Amino acid sequence: MFSVLFLLENERFGSDSMSLQDDIFNEFIEKLKAAQLPTKLIESLKKLWISGKLIYKDEIFTILKEACKNDPDKGN
């Protein structure tokens, strides 16, 4: 368990071993839906999560820009 203390990062997890992570992410998505965030943005977040790219800030900027461009009346 504590092995991670010796690793700068843990690369041992494949996408299919992330059930708890997926649970937390899905709960987060549900909360965003409840907060009526733009649907397109939520879909883009899901895609980034699945592709593992949600860890990149620039990818988040891209979808935020897209969302504000396409759905200007929502999201505030």
Next chain:
Amino acid sequence: MTRIKAISIHAFRGTPDLELTFDGKNLILRGENGTGKSSIVEAFEFFFTGKLLMFEGEGTQSLSLNRHAPHKNFSQDDVSIKVSFDPGNITLERTFKSEPKPPAPLRRYFKAAQRGTFILRRSQILKFIVSIPAERFRAIGSIIGIEQLDNVELAMKRAYEELEQNVINDQKRISDIFSKISEHLGKNITDIEQALAAVNEKIREVNFAPLKSFDEVNKLNEQFLKSFKESTNIEQIMKLNEAIEQLEQFSVDEEIMKLLIDLNMKLKPFMEESIRRELFLGDFLTKGQQIVERDERSICPLCGQEIDRQALLEQIKSRLQTLSELSTEATEVRQLVSEIESKLSSLEESMEEIYKRLEPFEQLTRIRVKFEKTLKVLDKFKEKLKLAKELRIEKELPIDEIKQNIMTVDKLVKSSSVKCKRMFKEIGVPSDWKRKMDAINVATTVGTLVTELSDIEKSLVINEKQRDIAKKIYETFSETKKAKVAEIYESIKGDVNTFYSTLHPSDPHKNIEVNVMPTRRASTKLTIESFGSVEDPRAYTSEGHLDSLGLCIFLAFVKTFNKECNFIILDDVVTTIDSQHRDLICKVLFEHFKDYQLFITTHDAIWYEQLCRAQQAYGISGNCKNLEIVRWTLETGPIIEPYKTRWQRIESKINSGDKLAAVEGRRYLEWLLKNICEAMQARTVFKTTGYTVADLFTPAKQRLMELIKDPVFKQQITERFQELESTTLMGNLLSHDNLEAENVSINEVRRFCVAIHELHKALTCNCCGTLLRYYKDIKRIRCPNGRCAQPTEISC
């Protein structure tokens, strides 16, 4: 339920060849240090994870899996670890070139084991307890499988912070523009309507019709030019007037210097060696990333091994992301640099504007050249700022140079203004022209500023919208994660406390809490209630307590989160825990982890024997294998034999005429006397170093004589001690603590060892063989094994 049947290790670490059969049972393996126990544990680690933890992390630069995992006499290609599983008798193999491909029934077990979190080593326990909350969170995050979420959260936080900074910059720019407009119009202006009204006031004074909007400024300008078309030099006059206006407007934002000084202060920690090392690693990875991206072959540029190029690139990218995970200070530096960049850009824009306005006037060429030079200096400085933003800076920013240049520009602007005004006067412009030109200039300048303002306001609306969404995303994600982790902590709290209170039933330390720190992004706080107050466990607990606490937390997490993989390895974890608590660890393991397959290694003979005895006490002997590494050489690897009790080992040595049995006998006696003293609550002299036979013999004997009232039993114990004392070897031990086994016969050795064994037998339970213990409250010596069917009991 999946069980490991056997492991076959070839050419790996200290093991040239080994077949170790588990038969689906728990395996307790004893071996002295350096006899290959850890090689077997590492073989499991490599088999499931493809890695070895000991070759990763800080201080392992000179170690590599490829070079150091193969046995010294073999190459990487020879390495093979095969593990067989039941049910189904499935055997999987890992080599350096191929990884195990588990069939469907084993996939979940395998995926859980791939994390490597089923192994606990003692070094890791203490490191966990004493680590900072963020590291502890990562450690726990690893076992519950959420460390990916941490990176996601960080990316969201940084996106939000950057957008927030954009909003702040836009707001600042808007405020600056209003200040400029106010300055031009000579009154405080807070919105565009006010600006239009003030401009109209000025143009009415020179008899022009008021503007409906700033879009009409150009029309007004044309009207003015038409009315003066008879003048040949009107264009030059206008340009000169504009230049004067621009020069008059120019001012240096004094805050820039303050911010630069502040930035240099904040950058200092990032210039330290350790931070630079980290940054160097970042550079190295960036370079590596470029090379791998450029070179389309799937070959490692360093070692020439075949690689999964895409996976490597992803890993480098992710690693770079982690490296750039910087503290609040780093965020502050980035924000400060953004602010300075924005101010310098604004200064440059003003300078460029003046530069353009001065172009038609040859008399001002020298000033323009100086402007050009300063603009270049500022450009270079902005490059340094970029490096500062990335925290890739080795020395302080040259702010004195910048200060000098800015002051020079300020002086130049002032002198240019004077010069232009003189030129204007020399042309001899009529006074009403001048007034009209001034009014139009004000209208034009304010109009330009208003246009700029509209653009920034549009940008602000977008940035605010993005910032608000980013904030919502980040906060929602962070709250969801924290809540879930808190829920998880809550769910394991019961187990942690159950295990801990089993180990320390009458302990003043209780109510262990593992909590998410509410004010921090990803931190875990560990507390324990000691003597009525809630403290960090290190405050009042011993090293042994900390070890057992770490063990309890590990077991609680494994129980909850490694359900799919029921295999647990405890690699030499109980070194600092005393004998009584070790018995209780057996209780935790054998009562709460019955469905697990345990692989316990130890160098400690006493703990090993406790584990062996506990199997009988808990009725799980049939489910355990007890093995010992009897010797190890580089050529043979560990030689493993079935467990023999201490007495069986001594007996076997005596029977083969090996007088070193006496040395083993002495250790046996030391162990026995220590345990008698502890179990019977004998008064011994306090010592900080280890106790010898001479220290323990008399207190143990005296205490037993005090306690035992039964005459038959008392006689029996007295005789045992007398027999022991009468042996030559015992005499040696008591007189000068030196066991001269070489000078005695094998018969004397036998007599000495048998006497110890007889004393031991006399003090053990007739039913289960556990050493008897004195219970003060009931005034009895009795068997301490709560599961013993017929516990021996003697009145005192």
